[in-house]
Amino acid sequence: MTEFYQAAPRLQNQYEADDLLRSYLRWRLPADMLVEIEPGLHRLGERAVTDIAAWGDAAEAQPPQHVPYDPWGRRVDDIVVSNAWLALDRVSAEEGIVATAYERRHGALSRVHQMAKLYLFHAPSATYSCPLAMGDGAARFLEVHGGEDGYARGLLDHLTTRDAGRFWTSGQWMTERTGGSDVSLTSTIARWDDEQRTHRLWGTKWFTSATTSQLALALARVESAAGTTTPGGRGLSVFAIELRDAAGALRCIRVNRLKDKLGTRALPTAELTLDGTPAVLVGGEGDGVRKISTLFNVTRVYNAVAAVSGMRRAVALARDYASRRWAFGRPLSEHPLHAETLDELETRVRASFVLAFSAVELMGKDECGEASDADRARLRLLTPIAKLYTGKQAVVVASEAIEAIGGAAYIEDTGLPRLLRDAQVLPIWEGTTNVLSLDVWRAIERTGALELWLDDVRDRLHLVKGDVLRSAAGRVSEAADRIERFVDEVRASDRREANARRLAFAIARVTAGLGLIEHAAWGEGHGDPNVREAIRFAERWVARDLTSLAGGLTSG
């Protein structure tokens, strides 16, 4: 009798195997644009399971090392990364994962193209998407706040080039020991050095990811000639720091240690002391927290797309495994309860996908000057919502996908535990779920975003045709009505903060429901080959996630 060995889960070309991504792009992009960009997506989908995946695995196996001293005792603070991590940098430049958004060959839709690339790239990349996210956020910051300043333009050029030899990524140095949520307590000081005609920073940054980047944008408090500073968030300014000199040595920066992290192990995250670090004020003095939101709104959208990317890979692996693994006389995929478990995960991936890409589309319009006031208010609302909702879903989906594969997925050398480890950071960095939920309240109170969002949802639901989808649209509409009443109740009870998370999740679920239904309706009208699946999952989402919302949204 031959011995049994289980076949491992396998992945195919991640573009070709992703019916949702392909159908979404057919829906949202003009046909000639899709014809132009599709060869690149096919290529990236293949690389996502070949060389990029191999570099991701190798980078994970060889995490960065901090080398504080050289052999002769000089302090050097090298951070040594693997060749695979360097290869991921090179390939991301060459594939234009950031550049595509700034070349704007297809106007506002360039963001959709770029985020489709990121979606294919993130999951196998051992979170190389993190330096890219911050580099992209820094680029947008420089575009908005750098004006025509030659220095800022030069940095922007490095951040958005496809030339791997000139390509830079960036860090974002905000979190200090006092906290990442409340950065108004930042104590890093910026003093003007009259002799060198530059600012110099003194302070400690407690979490600095992608510390091997060439650039960082940091928050610091400008000290006046009299030695005083302005407290609070408004007293902070944004500084650009080029980390290394021409010889590669850190410029008055000490690496205290690298963080020993649960996940994202290939990504260097350091604790730093800034010891008179030369830094250039960008965007003028003061109001730094508001200004740097330009950066972290980009990284939040990256986070949402990365979350969906990780979920897609986890579910693809679990689905493939279900056809290879047998139990009780048949493949797992033929057991109704296992199939139902996988469908539940697929529903969450699809809902998260349309939610994340609704923020992507609005971001593209905003960057290209095509957004109306209502679009901008919806972008303001949906950026934190897309980030917080998909971050939470990513953890649930990764955990369930691992269980669906079973004990093997808990074992390190299968590479599968990484799915869960790397998902767990997504709800934490770039703003935790609670902090973002409070931000959603601020958007509602300050910009009237909720009313504009509700108008938009109702207008779009009216356009949905077809009996099946009209009934689902009716349920989305009821859920939207419930949100409106809920907000009134919460305002009356004055328990806004305590209810902020419930509200944010409800808006996420309705936005996702709307997107799934619109996508299915488009598929029906255009005879899309994936329409049956689109309708099935849209109906499922509405029945399971929105029907309960109408009754279950109670303020506490």
Ligand SMILES: Cc1cc2nc3c(=O)[nH]c(=O)nc-3n(C[C@H](O)[C@H](O)[C@H](O)COP(=O)(O)OP(=O)(O)OC[C@H]3O[C@@H](n4cnc5c(N)ncnc54)[C@H](O)[C@@H]3O)c2cc1C
């Ligand atoms: C792997 C990793 C890499 C990171 N890289 C970077 C980086 O490159 N640059 C950078 O600047 N930061 C970075 N961070 C830091 C990250 O942004 C912070 O950890 C995050 O913002 C939370 O801040 P904190 O850890 O200080 O938690 P705290 O701010 O202390 O929050 C703790 C908890 O309290 C909750 N909370 C806080 N305020 C409220 C409130 N008002 N109402 C309700 N709940 C509240 C939060 O939701 C959270 O659950 C990184 C973190 C990790 C884990």
